[in-house]
Amino acid sequence: MSMKASNRQVDGITIVDLSGRITLGEGSVTLREAIKDLLGKGQKKILLNLGDVSYIDSSGIGELVSAFTSVRNQGGELKLLHLTKKVHDLLQITKLYTVFDVKDDEAAAIGAFSR
Amino acid sequence: MTAPQRVSYRMESTLDSVNKAEEMAEQQAARAGLDEDTRSGFSMAVREAMINAVLHGNAYDTAKRVNLSFEQNGRELIVTINDEGRGFVPEEVPDPLAPENLLKESGRGIFLMRAFMDEVRFRKLEPGTEIILIKRLPGSDLDREEAST
Numbered sequence: 001m002s003m004k005a006s007n008r009q010v011d012g013i014t015i016v017d018l019s020g021r022i023t024l025g026e027g028s029v030t031l032r033e034a035i036k037d038l039l040g041k042g043q044k045k046i047l048l049n050l051g052d053v054s055y056i057d058s059s060g061i062g063e064l065v066s067a068f069t070s071v072r073n074q075g076g077e078l079k080l081l082h083l084t085k086k087v088h089d090l091l092q093i094t095k096l097y098t099v100f101d102v103k104d105d106e107a108a109a110i111g112a113f114s115r
Numbered sequence: 116m117t118a119p120q121r122v123s124y125r126m127e128s129t130l131d132s133v134n135k136a137e138e139m140a141e142q143q144a145a146r147a148g149l150d151e152d153t154r155s156g157f158s159m160a161v162r163e164a165m166i167n168a169v170l171h172g173n174a175y176d177t178a179k180r181v182n183l184s185f186e187q188n189g190r191e192l193i194v195t196i197n198d199e200g201r202g203f204v205p206e207e208v209p210d211p212l213a214p215e216n217l218l219k220e221s222g223r224g225i226f227l228m229r230a231f232m233d234e235v236r237f238r239k240l241e242p243g244t245e246i247i248l249i250k251r252l253p254g255s256d257l258d259r260e261e262a263s264t
Contacts, residue, residue: 024166025130058163058227062220069218086155093230094223095212 003027003053005034013110014043015081019052022060031060035067044076045113049106051082056090068100077101081109123184128173128198136183137162140194143185147192147252156231157192157250163224164196164246172200172244190255191233197245205237 003020016034021027038046048067056064064080071078079101083091091097103109124139126132140161144154165181173179179199186193209216211223228235234249 023162024133024170057159058166058221058223061223065218066220094226095217099217 003030005030007034007038010106011110013045013047013113014038015047015049015106017049017052021055021057022053022063023055023057024059028059028063031063031067035070039070039074039076044071044074046071046076046078047081047103047106047109047113048078049081050084050087053084053087056087061090061094061096064100065096077113079103079109079112081106119186119188121184121186123182126181126183128169128175128177128179128181130169132181133162133165133169136165136196139183139185143187143192144250147187149192149250149253153250153253160228160231160235160248160250161194161196163227164194164248167224167246168196168198168200168244171203172198174200187252190252192250192252194248194250195245196248197240197243199240199243202239202242202244 003018003022003026006017008015008017016038018031022031035046038044046067048064068078081103083102088097088102091100091102101112103112124136126136137158140158141154144157149157165183168181169175173181176199182195182197184195186195205225208225209219209222211217211219211226216222225235228246228248232248233251234247236247236249238245238247
């Protein structure tokens with residue numbers, strides 16, 4: 001299953017709803033392009049909704065890290081929302097869980113962005 | 116004791132081979148009776164080893180092949196993957212958990228293989244690298260020995 005990404009705006013925050021697999025090849029490229037596109041439009045407060053992401057491999061993890069640093073380097077903020085158990089465990093063992101700002105509730109996540 | 120069962124494949128250096136290997140790993144793990152979580156980790160380790168062979172080893176070279184085999188001997192599920200690339204020194208791969216490496220975009224594949232397998236071995240070939248991934252099966256003697264230590 002390939003990955004899909006769609007955007008919506010809530011209170012000035014761009015929520016990117018991702019679904020499918022973020023893996024080497026198509027999935028990683030889709031995420032990279034989505035982030036590049038948002039940053040190009042000056043949308044720097046990004047909430048990645050991973051609730052429908054079933055699987056991430058090392059390339060996908062790298063792409064999440066790349067998204068995080070790209071947004072941060074441009075003075076923005078990137079947070080993660082609704083991790084599945086599989087993705088949660090993967091971020092735990094790679095020690096990235098504490099690097100990312102991970103949220104379980106969309107409204108709380110929106111409120112956590114700096115204004 | 117169950118007679119060893121072995122299946123081997125000679126695959127192209129493509130992303131499609133990586134995906135196929137992952138699917139086969141999932142099937143092999145299910146056949147061996149691994150639970151869902153363990154199956155998922157097992158197939159991820161195989162995927163990472165295949166990425167290593169196809170991308171880092173053979174560099175998607177259409178003239179080079181990857182050999183993949185699964186062996187089940189009743190106690191362990193053993194996966195062997197070899198490529199025809201330039202080879203590498205596993206000990207020289209930086210620790211992805213070190214604070215200075217946490218935000219690197221790559222370098223987590225071998226770590227993930229080790230996280231989900233009971234044993235990971237590397238052997239230098241001429242040319243290439245062989246990766247051997249070993250997963251002990253639940254209820255096997257080896258598994259019981261490990262649980263009692």
